[in-house]
Amino acid sequence: MRIARAGALAALVLSGVLAAFATIAPVSDAEIARPVRAEPMVLQPLDGVMPDPASYIREERFQRGDTLAGLLARLGLSESEAQSLQRLAQLRQLRTGSAITATIGADGGLQSIDFLGPRDTLVLIVRSGSGFSVSEQRAEFETRVAMSSGIIRSSLFAAADAAGIPDAIAVQVAEIFGGDIDFHRDLRRNDRFAVVYEMHAHNGLSVRSGRVLAAEFVNQGRAYRAVWYGGVDGRSGGYYAPDGKNLRKAFLRSPLEFSRVSSAFGMRRHPIMQNWRAHRGVDYAAPSGTRVRAVGDATIEFAGRQGGYGNVVVLRHQGQYTTVYAHLSGFGRGVRKGARVAQGDIIGFVGQTGWATGPHLHYEFKVAGEARNPLAIALPAALPVPAGEMARFAGQAQPLAARLNLLASGQVALLE
Numbered sequence: 001m002r003i004a005r006a007g008a009l010a011a012l013v014l015s016g017v018l019a020a021f022a023t024i025a026p027v028s029d030a031e032i033a034r035p036v037r038a039e040p041m042v043l044q045p046l047d048g049v050m051p052d053p054a055s056y057i058r059e060e061r062f063q064r065g066d067t068l069a070g071l072l073a074r075l076g077l078s079e080s081e082a083q084s085l086q087r088l089a090q091l092r093q094l095r096t097g098s099a100i101t102a103t104i105g106a107d108g109g110l111q112s113i114d115f116l117g118p119r120d121t122l123v124l125i126v127r128s129g130s131g132f133s134v135s136e137q138r139a140e141f142e143t144r145v146a147m148s149s150g151i152i153r154s155s156l157f158a159a160a161d162a163a164g165i166p167d168a169i170a171v172q173v174a175e176i177f178g179g180d181i182d183f184h185r186d187l188r189r190n191d192r193f194a195v196v197y198e199m200h201a202h203n204g205l206s207v208r209s210g211r212v213l214a215a216e217f218v219n220q221g222r223a224y225r226a227v228w229y230g231g232v233d234g235r236s237g238g239y240y241a242p243d244g245k246n247l248r249k250a251f252l253r254s255p256l257e258f259s260r261v262s263s264a265f266g267m268r269r270h271p272i273m274q275n276w277r278a279h280r281g282v283d284y285a286a287p288s289g290t291r292v293r294a295v296g297d298a299t300i301e302f303a304g305r306q307g308g309y310g311n312v313v314v315l316r317h318q319g320q321y322t323t324v325y326a327h328l329s330g331f332g333r334g335v336r337k338g339a340r341v342a343q344g345d346i347i348g349f350v351g352q353t354g355w356a357t358g359p360h361l362h363y364e365f366k367v368a369g370e371a372r373n374p375l376a377i378a379l380p381a382a383l384p385v386p387a388g389e390m391a392r393f394a395g396q397a398q399p400l401a402a403r404l405n406l407l408a409s410g411q412v413a414l415l416e
């Protein structure tokens with residue numbers, strides 16, 4: 001009995017592993033057109049710095065809790081060099097995770113320092129006489145393709161950490177499959193995923209993640225696959241199944257934004273388990289302030305206070321569909337009766353207004369005014385790849401699907 005009870009408890013905890021969702025940042029056409037490199041990175045000499053055969057380069061990252069003095073010491077700079085550098089305002093632009101590169105001359109003296117500043121600028125500090133001169137230029141990035149896979153033991157983020165996958169990529173994976181899988185409620189132990197994605201690198205150091213190119217998620221034994229397909233004729237790109245079906249659905253499975261914080265919350269407190277028929281909705285436990293998204297394009301039918309619901313938003317979607325979001329701590333910007341919202345727009349924040357014993361979102365999905373189980377309903381999909389583009393689509397999708405096959409068979413887990 002002891003073992004059985006422990007197992008049941010584990011299943012309950014795991015079923016509530018993830019609490020939320022996030023949107024993918026829109027990508028410009030320039031980024032879509034950017035070629036993908038899959039070769040090892042080559043260190044390029046910096047513009048404005050003459051390569052010195054006897055010089056060497058040191059790299060460090062500004063870490064959480066780091067001090068500028070500590071960072072400069074790790075780069076091997078002398079105390080007097082560090083002191084004059086610390087007087088430069090530009091060095092205060094260093095943020096946690098920033099990579100800084102120092103070029104040290106044959107005499108052991110600092111020749112130059114560079115790092116990425118705000119808005120993708122490259123800040124270059126070069127020795128000139130007894131001091132330093134500062135210049136800024138636009139940083140150039142190279143894009144490489146990374147592949148990795150993981151198995152869910154406790155949460156998607158824990159699995160991503162174990163596989164060395166950045167948070168932004170884990171969030172994109174959850175977003176891509178957000179029309180099929182509710183990452184708050186549907187995940188189970190031993191669910192698997194594989195992902196092929198871009199990393200943008202500067203001087204050979206990965207500085208930020210790019211777009212997911214292909215992904216597979218096996219949820220409760222059922223495999224979902226997605227490949228990125230850039231649209232033609234001015235249509236924007238999107239994610240499609242290998243057969244050309246659109247992964248985007250008219251409704252998101254989860255109204256909660258997906259994030260590390262809210263998924264960790266989901267681990268500690270499983271969602272309030274209730275029969276949706278008696279309850280007419282689904283409750284999501286999540287920290288106060290977690291962002292709540294419109295699950296589909298809609299017109300706002302009601303936004304305000306209403307008895308036991310507390311602060312509540314009611315959305316009217318195309319067809320016979322309405323959705324209800326209750327107990328909110330507050331409303332999204334511009335959320336008022338009659339306004340239009342698009343799928344994924346933030347309409348409010350999790351709270352415990354009205355009849356609620358703790359912070360959670362009460363969510364209802366109605367068809368022609370009748371409450372339906374949102375976890376069970378079949379959702380209509382957006383348009384597939386047009387028939388006339390299937391050959392072009394297949395040409396892009398097949399090499400990506402081949403990579404997923406390799407990952408799924410456990411043959412590779414590497415940065416190309």
Ligand SMILES: [Zn+2]
Nearest residue numbers: 281282283362
């Ligand atoms: Zn409820």
